[in-house]
Amino acid sequence: xxxxxxxxxxxxxxxxxxxxxxxxxxxxxxxxxxxxxxxxxxxxxxxxxxxxxxxxxxxxxxxxxxxxxxxxxxxxxxxxxxxxxxxxxxxxxxxxxxxxxxxxxxxxxxxxxxxxxxxxxxxxxxxxxxxxxxxxxxxxxxxxxxxxxxxxxxxxxxxxxxxxxxxxxxxxxxxxxxxxxxxxxxxxxxxxxxxxxxxxxxxxxxxxxxxxxxxxxxxxxxxxxxxxxxxxxxxxxxxxxxxxxxxxxxxxxxxxxxxxxxxxxxxxxxxxxxxxxxxxxxxxxxxxxxxxxxxxxxxxxxxxxxxxxxxxxxxxxxxxxxxxxxxxxxxxxxxxxxxxxxxxxxxxxxxxxxxxxxxxxxxxxxxxxxxxxxxxxxxxxxxxxxxxxxxxxxxx
Ligand code: CTP
Numbered sequence: 402x403x404x405x406x407x408x409x410x411x412x413x414x415x416x417x418x419x420x421x422x423x424x425x426x427x428x429x430x431x432x433x434x435x436x437x438x439x440x441x442x443x444x445x446x447x448x449x450x451x452x453x454x455x456x457x458x459x460x461x462x463x464x465x466x467x468x469x470x471x472x473x474x475x476x477x478x479x480x481x482x483x484x485x486x487x488x489x490x491x492x493x494x495x496x497x498x499x500x501x502x503x504x505x506x507x508x509x510x511x512x513x514x515x516x517x518x519x520x521x522x523x524x525x526x527x528x529x530x531x532x533x534x535x536x537x538x539x540x541x542x543x544x545x546x547x548x549x550x551x552x553x554x555x556x557x558x559x560x561x562x563x564x565x566x567x568x569x570x571x572x573x574x575x576x577x578x579x580x581x582x583x584x585x586x587x588x589x590x591x592x593x594x595x596x597x598x599x600x601x602x603x604x605x606x607x608x609x610x611x612x613x614x615x616x617x618x619x620x621x622x623x624x625x626x627x628x629x630x631x632x633x634x635x636x637x638x639x640x641x642x643x644x645x646x647x648x649x650x651x652x653x654x655x656x657x658x659x660x661x662x663x664x665x666x667x668x669x670x671x672x673x674x675x676x677x678x679x680x681x682x683x684x685x686x687x688x689x690x691x692x693x694x695x696x697x698x699x700x701x702x703x704x705x706x707x708x709x710x711x712x713x714x715x716x717x718x719x720x721x722x723x724x725x726x727x728x729x730x731x732x733x734x735x736x737x738x739x740x741x742x743x744x745x746x747x748x749x750x751x752x753x754x755x756x757x758x759x760x761x762x763x764x765x766x767x768x769x770x771x772x773x774x775x776x777x778x779x780x781x782x783x784x785x786x787x788x789x790x791x792x793x794x795x796x797x
Contacts, residue, residue: 405480406433407573408511410504411451413441415554416486416520416563420446423485423566424454427573435475437461437504439491463506472503476510480577484508485546486520486563489531496534512640514576514622516544518569523550523559546572576622581795583624588664589617590657592632594650596677596701599686604698606672610634611762612721612783613670617642619787620666628664630656632671650674650701661708661716666794668719669705669745677701709744717794720745722769723753737773746771746797749790768793 407427411420420436427434436451440461448459463472484491484504491504495517500506508515517538525531526548539545546569550560563569591613595603610631617629618639627642632653638644645660647653650673661667676698686694705720712718720743722736730738736750748769766786768777779789 405577406435406475406478407577408475408479408482408507408513409434409436409455410482410484410487410491410508411436411438411442411446412484412486412488412491412504413439413444414486414488414520414563415445416518417442417445419563419566420485421450421454423483423569424451426566426570428454430570430574432480437475437507439502439504441488441490460503463500463503465503472506473510475503475507476513479507479511479513481514481516481573482508482511483516483518483569483573485516485518485566485569487517489519489521489525489528492517492519492531492534492538496537514542514544516546516569516572516576518546518564518572519548519561520563521548521561522553523557523561526561544572544576578619578622578624580624582620582791585620585625585665586663587617587620587625587627587666587668588630588657588660589613589620589627589668590630590632590653590671590704591617592634593672594632594653594674594701595648596650596674597648597681598678598696599682599684601685604674604676604678605633606674608632608672610636610671612764612786613668614638615783615787616668616670616790619784619791623791625666628660630660630671632673650677650704654702654704654707657704658707658711661711662713664716666717666719666791667708668790668794669708670721670749672723673704674701705743705745717747717797718745719747719749719790719794722748722750724750725753733767733775736767737769740769740771740773744771747776747790747793748773749786766790 411417424434434455436455451459500509546564548561551562552558592610593606593608595605597603617627620627621639621641629642630645632647645656647656679697679699722739724732724735726732732752740748750767765780770776779786
């Protein structure tokens with residue numbers, strides 16, 4: 402495996418004079434950096450400067466030195482691509498999916514996180530075309546950094562200045578993650594099982610799979626090898642995760658139990674049906690002649706319990722508890738009781754009253770240890786909950 406590199410794209414904006422400072426910060430922090438300027442960028446910063454600072458040849462054209470600076474190899478080796486400064490023209494070409502130069506071709510081929518630091522005159526930044534391009538890129542997961550207000554190139558002032566190199570560097574380090582799960586294997590279940598009643602109907606639940614996917618994504622970003630066992634998840638899995646698609650609780654159990662022995666961390670984020678129909682009709686159940694129908698249900702296996710029973714030493718197991726309060730106890734008290742009797746090392750408690758949490762992008766979670774005591778609380782995105790869960794798991 403080649404060493405991951407940080408690709409620094411430099412485009413045609415006066416702020417390109419600050420790109421060497423960013424490259425210097427990155428190399429001083431121990432990163433291997435490749436600079437990819439556009440032709441326009443070379444009006445502001447010399448190729449010799451970029452080559453001297455990175456120690457690698459610099460090209461702008463896909464065909465210039467196809468063997469020395471290969472966009473596919475750059476794209477594959479990139480731990481992150483940061484474009485600083487990102488000019489209006491570059492953003493338009495990137496948003497349109499163009500690949501006419503080495504930088505846009507690399508961006509089109511990479512699966513690494515991408516960060517752009519726009520820098521241009523306020524009028525260009527505020528133009529609906531630029532705003533639309535930034536919106537498109539943001540929707541695709543590109544991290545768009547602020548363009549703070551201040552003195553512009555001419556006499557006027559306004560927003561559109563490139564963020565300072567230390568702030569861009571911090572964004573790059575956030576995007577590549579701390580690497581604290583390198584060498585670890587993480588097994589995550591996500592989604593909700595469906596227990597078939599007949600060929601067209603099932604008993605299911607409202608889990609979207611977002612929380613499990615966020616755990617897989619965060620673990621990938623932090624360097625883990627990730628296997629995602631996805632029960633009826635319609636959302637795209639994170640890049641680089643091995644995905645095993647399952648339908649029922651029984652299939653989920655088999656997939657998890659088979660892979661558990663090699664996992665360092667197991668996260669049971671899937672919502673598993675507790676019961677399934679005792680019989681699955683092979684033909685569609687007909688309405689004609691029936692005034693009612695009683696379903697006989699049988700319990701499904703408790704997968705978390707099976708994993709805990711087989712836990713090997715050093716392995717960490719995380720369970721979830723989606724709870725509502727009732728007249729016996731609060732949601733959190735129920736979650737604490739579940740943490741104690743299920744035996745997971747860590748339990749992530751969600752309060753689901755009123756259907757909150759399911760399908761939502763933000764959530765509130767309470768982290769409980771094996772004794773049911775609160776060890777942390779997170780409000781925010783499911784990714785924030787995922788990172789907090791991974792932090793806590795690493796401390797067990
Ligand atoms: N779980 C499991 N196998 C099941 C049911 C649940 O592995 N058959 C796991 C879930 O993935 C979750 C944890 O157990 O990590 C708690 O799930 P939850 O549905 O909250 O609890 P249950 O054990 O089903 O208890 P109850 O529904 O009675 O609250």
